[in-house]
Amino acid sequence: MNAVSFRAAAEALRPRLVAWRRQLHQCPELGFEEKETAALVAGVLTELGLQVRMGIGGTGVVGVLAGAKDGPAVALRADMDALPLQEDTAVEFASRYPGRMHGCGHDAHMAVVLGAAALLAARRQELPGPVVFIFQPGEEMPPGGARLMLAAGVLDNPPVKAIFGLHVTSYLPVGTVGVRRGAIMASADNFTIKIKGRTVHGASPHLGVDAIVAAAQAILALQTIVARRLDPVQPAVLTVGTIHGGEKENIVAGQVTMTGTTRALNNVIRKQLEAGMRQVLAGVAAASGTAIDLDYLWGYPPLINDEKLTTLFRRVAGAVLGPDKVLELANPSLGAEDFARYAEKLPAVYFNLGAAIPDVEPHPWHHPQFNINEDCLPIGAGLLASLAVAALG
Structure with a gap:
């Protein structure tokens, strides 16, 4: 034929x-x-x-x-x-x-x-x-x-x-x-990050734990994984796509939820992305006094x-x-x-x-x-x- x-x-x-x-x-x-x-x-x-x-x-x-x-x-x-x-x-x-x-x-x-x-x-x-x-x-x-x-x-x-x-x-x-x-x-993997602090009046931030500030620190720190932790000739992406937190302008936010995606062309880099995120977020949690939970969903290889x-x-x-x-x-x-x-x-x-x-x-x-x-x-x-x-x- x-x-x-x-x-x-x-x-x-x-x-x-x-x-x-x-x-x-x-x-x-x-x-x-x-x-x-x-x-x-x-x-x-x-x-x-x-x-x-x-x-x-x-x-x-x-x-x-x-x-x-x-x-x-x-x-x-x-x-x-x-x-x-x-x-x-x-x-x-x-x-x-x-x-x-x-x-x-x-x-x-x-x-x-x-x-x-x-x-x-x-x-x-x-x-x-x-x-x-x-x-x-x-x-x-x-x-x-x-x-x-x-x-x-x-x-x-x-x-x-x-x-x-x-x-x-x-x-x-x-x-x-x-x-x-x-x-x-x-590959396409998705993640959800939940940051838990302690809510107080915005006039007394020292009495609470600000989850929004911790979220800002986390977003910046996460970008160093691709920029400084991975082989620069291996393509990788880490994107935080959504961030939700806070209730009112004069209340220190007690909780923030963020979602995003990671991409890689091999499973070695893919694993390093998840491991790097867990390490970075643990550091942010320790420094900010928050509790941070990472739910990492392995999607498409x-x-x-x-x-x-x-x-x-x-x-x-x-x-x-x-x-x-x-x-x-x-x-x-x-x-x-x-x-x-x-x-x-x-x-x-x-x-x-x-x-x-x-x-x-x-x-x-x-x-x-x-x-x-x-x-x-x-x-x-x-x-x-x-x-x-x-x-x-």
């Missing part, structure tokens, strides 16, 4: 791909609430003749396409959830639900993977093995839906030997893909592309798109993706699919005006189908 042979079939599928994407875009659902989305996806997979299971990991859907032979499978994964974001585009198929939007391209991811399923189902008698299609809930909700899909055994029956995932991006032209070996996205599978990806993508269209990403992103959980279990490749709209200012993921060029949909579907065949072989 020639990988390039999917290109024409994928282009012929374009009207269906666009229709799927727009229908999904109109009905965005938040993590673990994707009931309408799951029903649409399952309906398409059933029409294609796949073995379909619903309710996996909550609202997830898995479709299995049997090949001409049994044996280890290859998996293609799409995420299903939308964002709690008010859409600000002028498209005719905008979200029907106020305050919810597919502002991260998951509608496109689902359409592309459905397209790959359609392409492969049409030639199932030529497939050298089974293909598993994973539609996962809750990617935007750490610790994420991938862990629940894995716990439900989505890689076990049939056993999966390799997996591919993608993310559309408005910063690469249609017809190109971006990939890199090794770390491509960061770093996303690491497998070296050998990345080589295969570059070869196949070069054959499908042209070698000059396979771009090497110079730097990893410090964004995060729970596709990383699959990559911890088996060889995986995650790549960016170019979706820029010509002569339109690109918007990043999670922006209320985020949109894609739908010409990327058949390209993504054809490429995923080609990758599945190549990895099976």
Whole structure:
């Protein structure tokens, strides 16, 4: 089965791909609430003749396409959830639900993977093995839906030997893909810090313990972890995103709560971030006379592309798109993706699919005006189908 042979079939599928994407875009659902989305996806997979299971990991859907032979499978994964974001585009198929939007391209991811399923189902008698299609809930909700899909055994029956995932991006032209070996996205861990002091009248601060002053000291001290405790050639982020405390202008605050996130590209730095935070906060507590509690939630691990599978990806993508269209990403992103959980279990490749709209200012993921060029949909579907065949072989 020639990988390039999917290109024409994928282009012929374009009207269906666009229709799927727009229908999904109109009905965005938040993590673990994707009931309408799951029903649409399952309906398409059933029409294609796949073995379909619903309710996996909550609202997830898995479709299995049997090949001409049994044996280890290859998996293609799409995420299903939308964002709690008010859409600000002028498209005719905008979200029907106020305050919810597919502002991260998951509608496109689902359409592309459905397209790959359609392409492969049409030639199932030529497939050298089974293909598993994973539609996962809750990617935007750490610790994420991938862990629940894995716990439900989505890689076990049939056993999966390799997996591919993608993310559309408005910063690469249609017809190109971006990939890199090794770390491509960061870990994402969240924390909550609770500082407890003693409330008194603001005119007598010496009789209390000021939690706001301790919070200010903590925020500044925490920044020294990345600046002075970690290897400066290893990227890391520590961000305090919220701070809440105090009741009135003339009352010394007795309690402050702060939340934030940390990012790293390997688990060594990831552990050092948590350890550094605990040490710094213990010092601030001792110096300020407060009690400080750190609740540290390990979320998504770093996303690491497998070296050998990345080589295969570059070869196949070069054959499908042209070698000059396979771009090497110079730097990893410090964004995060729970596709990383699959990559911890088996060889995986995650790549960016170019979706820029010509002569339109690109918007990043999670922006209320985020949109894609739908010409990327058949390209993504054809490429995923080609990758599945190549990895099976």
